[in-house]
Amino acid sequence: MNPIITVFVLFATLLPFTALGTTGNDSCRNCHENPTRMLELGAQAFTITQQDVEQQSHMPATCSQCHLGNPDGASKDEAHQGLARLIRVRKKGLTADITPRNAPLEYGSNEMNKIYVTTEKDGKSIKDANVVALSWHDKRTDNLTQDFVTLKKTCGTCHPQQFEEFSRSTMGTNAKQTQYKSWIDKDRGPHNCGTWFDGNYAEIQANTMTAIPKDGYAINQRACNTCHVGCLDCHFNPQPRNAKFPAIGAHSFVKTPTSQSCYGNGRASICHAGPEDRRRGAGYFGGSFSFPEGNKPDVHVAANVGCLDCHESTKTNKSLGHGMVKRQAYDACPRCHSKAVKSHVASVHKNLSCEACHIQQVAGYQGTYWGPGKIGGAETAFLKYKAYYGIMQEPILIKDQKGRWIPVKPFPMAVMNQKQSPYKPGLQWRFPATLPDLQRTDDAWAYTGLHGGLPENNKALTWLQIDKMSHKLGKARSCDSCHEDSAGRQLQKVSWDYSDPGAAPFSGSHTVIADKTGLYIKGIKADEPIILEKGYTLSAFAPWFYLKEIWAVPGDFSLPALKDRVNYDRTKGNLPRLREDGIVHK
Structure with missing residues (x-):
C-alpha cells in the first residue's frame, strides 16, 4: 500500500x-x-x-x-456543483480548462515554472506541455481576470474590509494598464504592453487599416489578464508536503506576500516578472526569470530583503488600503544605508538616483513590434513580437521630470497598420510629476513618427520605450562608463537574439547613442540571413529592416562635461579619495 x-x-x-x-x-x-x-x-x-x-x-x-x-x-x-477549481490556461486560445484532475500539483526546481500539472502519456505521468500558465480559482474562466463574485463569496466572507480595499486598489482595478485605451491615447501614449483591449474594440479598429479578428482580439485580452492578480496570487503559497513541518503543503497561505508571489510564484513568467525582467530588463530575481536566462539578480536577493521590505504597503502603513503597494521605494534606502544616503545628498553626484550608478547589464527586450500574426492559434492584428533578447552593458542616463538622473533602456517599438497619429515627436512622460506617488510612474517614452515605406502593414506608428529601471542593484558602474567621452556622449552597443514566431531564430545588433543632439537607435541589423516562416511577412515583426534609423529623438541627452579632467584622471578609481573629496557617497 x-x-x-x-x-x-x-x-x-x-x-x-x-x-x-x-x-x-x-x-x-x-x-x-x-x-x-x-x-x-x-x-x-x-x-x-x-x-x-x-x-x-x-x-x-x-x-x-x-x-x-x-x-x-x-x-x-452533487457535491462538486459550482465548485471553484484550479484553472489550467491552455496554449490553444489561452482558454481556461477547469476539468477535474486526477493528479495534484507537481513541484520542480525551475523558479519560473516550479508549479505545474501533469498528464498521462504512454502510461507515464509527464508535465502537461499544453498548459502555459496556472491561475487559481479566484479568476474568471471567460477572460482570466479577477473574479470578484467568487472573491466576495470566498475570501471576502471572512475578510470583508480587505476585499473592499483590494477591489479599489491599483492592482485590483488594473488601474495603470487600463488607461492605455488605444495605440493613440493622447494622455498616456502607446505602450510596450499594448492597449487595454477589453471594451475598446471600436476605438482601436477605427485607427487600424486592417480588420481586427474578434477571436484573436479576445485572446489578446486574456494574455493581458493572466498577469493581473486576485487574492490567492499574493497569499496562497502551495508547496510540496513536508512530514516534518505540518504547516507546509498544498494549502499553505502567507499573511505577508512573498517576493516570489510578485513574480507569479512559480506558475509562469507573469505578474511583475514581465515588466521587470523582460520589459525593463533589470529585474529583482534575474536567473531563470531573465531573458537571456541567467542575468545576475539584485544584490538584495542574497541579503534576503524582500519586495515589501522596501515597497510600502499595509504591512507598514494601514492607511494605504489592502492591495496597495507604493511603487516608489526611495524612502526605504535610508533605513539600511543612512550614511551613504546622507553623504550622497552632499556629494558632487547628488542629482543622480541610487539606481543610476548601481544598475548594470540590462537584459530583456531590445526591440518589440506589434504586427499581424497568430496568438493562441487564432489570427490577430496585434501579435507582440518581443523576443529580441539581449544585454545592454550599462543603461542610458536621462534627467527625469525633477531634474534627477535616472537609468533607462531605450529600445525601438512599432505597431503596424495604423492610420493616423495625434502625437508630436519628442520625449514625453507617462504620468506628470505632480501626481502622488501612488498614481504615477517615472517612465518616459518618445514618439518618433508614423511611417510608410513598408511593402505591407503600412503605416507603422513608432516610438522609443524608455522605462525607468529600479532593480538589479549591485556594484557601481565605473567612472569611465559615464565620463570617458569628453562631450558627455553615451554609447551602448547591443547584441540580441530573435526567437519569436515569424522566422527561424537569428541574431542581430544595434547601437544606442545619447548625445547633445538627441537620442538615437542606429544600425539595427541582422547578423545572418532571415529565413521567414510560412504565412509571415518581414514587416510584421521586423519593420526596422525597411525603416532603418527612424528611431531618433532630438534634444540634449549628453552627460555633464567634466570641469577638471586632469584631476579626474588622477583620482578615478581611488574610492577612498573620491569619498574624502565628496565626489561619491561614503
Whole structure:
C-alpha cells in the first residue's frame, strides 16, 4: 500500500472523523478525510483532513468556504456543483480548462515554472506541455481576470474590509494598464504592453487599416489578464508536503506576500516578472526569470530583503488600503544605508538616483513590434513580437521630470497598420510629476513618427520605450562608463537574439547613442540571413529592416562635461579619495 495512504488509514483507525468535527452533512469532509473512499474514487492524492488544512492555511475555514461547491450534496457530482477549481490556461486560445484532475500539483526546481500539472502519456505521468500558465480559482474562466463574485463569496466572507480595499486598489482595478485605451491615447501614449483591449474594440479598429479578428482580439485580452492578480496570487503559497513541518503543503497561505508571489510564484513568467525582467530588463530575481536566462539578480536577493521590505504597503502603513503597494521605494534606502544616503545628498553626484550608478547589464527586450500574426492559434492584428533578447552593458542616463538622473533602456517599438497619429515627436512622460506617488510612474517614452515605406502593414506608428529601471542593484558602474567621452556622449552597443514566431531564430545588433543632439537607435541589423516562416511577412515583426534609423529623438541627452579632467584622471578609481573629496557617497 502507498505509505501516504497507510498513514491516513492508521490515522483514521486511531482517531474517528467525528473527533475532528466532521458532521454528517459535510460531504466534502466525508470523502476527502476518508482515504479508503478517495482510493475508490481514484483520487487518493486529494485525501486531506480539516486539521491539515487549518495547520497549513492558519485559518479555520471549511472546504466550501474557500472552494464553494455544495457540501450537502450526497454524490460526488452533487457535491462538486459550482465548485471553484484550479484553472489550467491552455496554449490553444489561452482558454481556461477547469476539468477535474486526477493528479495534484507537481513541484520542480525551475523558479519560473516550479508549479505545474501533469498528464498521462504512454502510461507515464509527464508535465502537461499544453498548459502555459496556472491561475487559481479566484479568476474568471471567460477572460482570466479577477473574479470578484467568487472573491466576495470566498475570501471576502471572512475578510470583508480587505476585499473592499483590494477591489479599489491599483492592482485590483488594473488601474495603470487600463488607461492605455488605444495605440493613440493622447494622455498616456502607446505602450510596450499594448492597449487595454477589453471594451475598446471600436476605438482601436477605427485607427487600424486592417480588420481586427474578434477571436484573436479576445485572446489578446486574456494574455493581458493572466498577469493581473486576485487574492490567492499574493497569499496562497502551495508547496510540496513536508512530514516534518505540518504547516507546509498544498494549502499553505502567507499573511505577508512573498517576493516570489510578485513574480507569479512559480506558475509562469507573469505578474511583475514581465515588466521587470523582460520589459525593463533589470529585474529583482534575474536567473531563470531573465531573458537571456541567467542575468545576475539584485544584490538584495542574497541579503534576503524582500519586495515589501522596501515597497510600502499595509504591512507598514494601514492607511494605504489592502492591495496597495507604493511603487516608489526611495524612502526605504535610508533605513539600511543612512550614511551613504546622507553623504550622497552632499556629494558632487547628488542629482543622480541610487539606481543610476548601481544598475548594470540590462537584459530583456531590445526591440518589440506589434504586427499581424497568430496568438493562441487564432489570427490577430496585434501579435507582440518581443523576443529580441539581449544585454545592454550599462543603461542610458536621462534627467527625469525633477531634474534627477535616472537609468533607462531605450529600445525601438512599432505597431503596424495604423492610420493616423495625434502625437508630436519628442520625449514625453507617462504620468506628470505632480501626481502622488501612488498614481504615477517615472517612465518616459518618445514618439518618433508614423511611417510608410513598408511593402505591407503600412503605416507603422513608432516610438522609443524608455522605462525607468529600479532593480538589479549591485556594484557601481565605473567612472569611465559615464565620463570617458569628453562631450558627455553615451554609447551602448547591443547584441540580441530573435526567437519569436515569424522566422527561424537569428541574431542581430544595434547601437544606442545619447548625445547633445538627441537620442538615437542606429544600425539595427541582422547578423545572418532571415529565413521567414510560412504565412509571415518581414514587416510584421521586423519593420526596422525597411525603416532603418527612424528611431531618433532630438534634444540634449549628453552627460555633464567634466570641469577638471586632469584631476579626474588622477583620482578615478581611488574610492577612498573620491569619498574624502565628496565626489561619491561614503
